[in-house]
Amino acid sequence: MLDPQRLRTFRSVVATGSIQGAADQLRLTPSAVSQQVAALQRETGLMLLERVGRGVRPTAAGMRVAIAAGESLRSLNRLGALVHDLRSGKTGHLTIGHFASAGLAWMPGLVKSLRTEFPDVMVELVLNDTPGGAPLTQPDIDLRIQTSAEATPPGFTRVPLIEDPFVMVVPRDHRFAGLDALPLGDFRDEEFVANDVEGFPVHEVQHRAYAAAGFSPRYIVQAADHLTALAFVDAGIGVTMLPVLAIADLPEHVRIIALLDPVPARHIYALVRDAIAGHPAAQHVLDHLRERTA
Template sequence: MLDPHRLRVFRAVVGSGSVQAAADNLGLTSSAVSQHLSALARETGLVLFQRQGRGITPTAAGLELAAQSEEAMSQWGRLDAVVGDLREGRSGRLTVGYFSSAGSAWMPELVKSLTAQLPDLTVDLVLTEVTGRNVTPDIDIVIDPPDGGGRPGYRHVPLASDPFVAVVPVEHELASFRAVSLADLRGQTWVSNDLIGSLGHRIVVSTCAAAGFTPRFAVQAQEHHSAIQFVAAGVGISVMPRLAARALPREVTRLRITEPTPMRHISALVRETGRPNPAAEHLLEMLLDLNTHPSRRGRPVAG
């Protein structure tokens, strides 16, 4: 089994670019760092570095080990934190997954309230919509796929329906309307606010297909913050979930979409462990209450 401390030293050398820099960063001697590198090379049976001038540079195998060990080291760090919690008498830790618009709209106030009520609780927040994250959250706030929102080992709890809205410049010809049909946006220049092929993007494109057209994306912004700025600059319009369009600059306004309305459904997945998790259940109650009474948190989503 690989030694986590040696991996940490190895990653420090790869990240800093030299043995001496890693030693300075870690508070070790350069000799100790070199010994850890030699021991790790023996453990793995890999050539991790090669000479380059007076220094060293990672080999292809070394770079791959550094990249692949990132998540493992993150999980090891989480285990270290659990040990620290136990040693210092803190009662528990809650890992919460979320996607970006729910994170900005809901999580700050929810976590503030939760930790005020449970001061010994440590909350880890993980952006689980980012691909490649290997985490097991206690609660994961997710967008339900069209074929259902289940996940093995988790209880599925619906939270809200989040309609998509049109975000347009305030000087746009449609800006004076409170609502537009999706067909009204047919000939517009569109700005994407999600990754192509992602669930949100597929919802928009499939609903447009149902309305008889395919949107023309001139800009692939791929996330809503940048997309809103492109709209503010007058580059085009964007169709995004209302939750993502809560806070808009004065150059931009949002319009309801009708006939048909793109819609996404948001749920909480609660991990079933066979033992009580009071913190997870309490956060779930707060999420349900928030979406039953959306006026309590600005204008998140309608339940």
Template sequence: MLDVHRLRVFRSVVASGSVQAAAANLGYTPSAVSQHLTALQRETGLTLLARAGRGLRPTAAGHALAAEADRVLARVGAAESLIADLRTGRTGALSVAYFASVGAAWMPLVVRRILTELPGVRLDLQLREHIPDSREERADVQVVVADTGFDPGSGFTAQHIVDDPYVAVLPAGHPLAGHDEVDLAELAEERWVDNDFARGWCRAKLLEACTAAGFSPAFRVEAHDYRTALAFVAAGIGLTVLPALGAAHLPEGVTVVRAVRPMPIRSIHVVVHDAVEHTPAVRTTVAALHEAADGARHVR
């Protein structure tokens, strides 16, 4: 088994360029650093460093181990930080991932509640549109869009938060602007502004509904995000159709009409890492997400 302390010494030598410089940076003697390097190379059975003038340079094997050591030491650092938090009675760290429209509409309320009720918690907020394949890269809590009943993966549990229906956002002077709702088919010949550069699940759900209504929208302008698309609508360039949550903060000069027959709907879920689901920080976060979703539902 590799010695973590020797990995730290090795990374210092790679970063510093020589045994002497690493010794000075670490507060060790050059002899102690050399002993750690010798022991690490004996453990691995690899030549990790080679002479380069008065200093050292990593071999190909040394470069590979240095890159992996960075990941290992980062995880060790996170564990040491958690232990320090637990010893001092702090709540600990919590990572929360979310997609863009949730970030604008819900996360300020969620974060305020977490920090009000648990002022000692350290929050790591991550903007993510998809669930990472690697378990190590996944957040403690992630808000996602997915079909009801989807499998969040081993070691994780999903809870349904809310169904988010789509709305048509029209320029204020549009003939349909005063309506409560509009059939998707009535928008078939309109100038459409796209709002999903990622071409993800949300856009696919919209296109599926349009196909069911008998047309494919002709996007005249392709925007990268909801905010930009809404600005184009406000400028009178066309209309856009997006989830209601994405229309939570509207610019002047636009109006919202429910899109129906069929009504596209996306399902929003929260995915929680089972290892931390019992902690106060996670429970507070999940409760705050439900509260934010309920507030948005009442506003609609």
């Protein structure tokens, strides 16, 4: 690969018509300019300049090299500008993984904030709690719910965000609807609406809590997401236990009851790819999430 600095010096000699002119323009000594041109000629194996009177001019080969060098140097300048922008967070691509309730509660405000501060960053959102395993794209920042059997993958750092308590959602005409809080065990005889897929993090937290309260829930509807489960409760079909983050937009005909003894909760954290941890846009995402979860 040809040395870019030698190419810049050679183009300056061609533009000014002399070694001295290039030296003045580049603030180098004439000797330094001559050495760089000589090194470029050795590098290319071509005679690039010929003497004309007290000056120099490019040979036919030298002129073609000078023209092509201009295009290459402009590309290098664009590349340098791109690298600078990437370092400063002005452009690039950021993939954020999230589960459904975090998507509804946090993602619109987060993306709006990112667009304001980093308008050239393209944000890709990846849902990470769908049946069938991990998303095809490994997110740069992945919002996750802590489970009992998990480890931080290599190349990532775990950033704790919030403890999200669970509440019981009941129909508005339910016998407990007028109460603010109850022990979880008081719901042992209720008919339940499931709101997560078996084996997923929310399901795991729920069933640890039911076991601690001394009962197993009797499910009459197996819904796979919190929005569908809320619709069944709104219709008076049963009760469902959900984290607070998932009840931001409640149907009209439901009521919320805080849970006691135990107080179920899920722990939400972010996995941050080490390679982008210092990127200003990534830092902005984490700062925004910390602010929302404070």
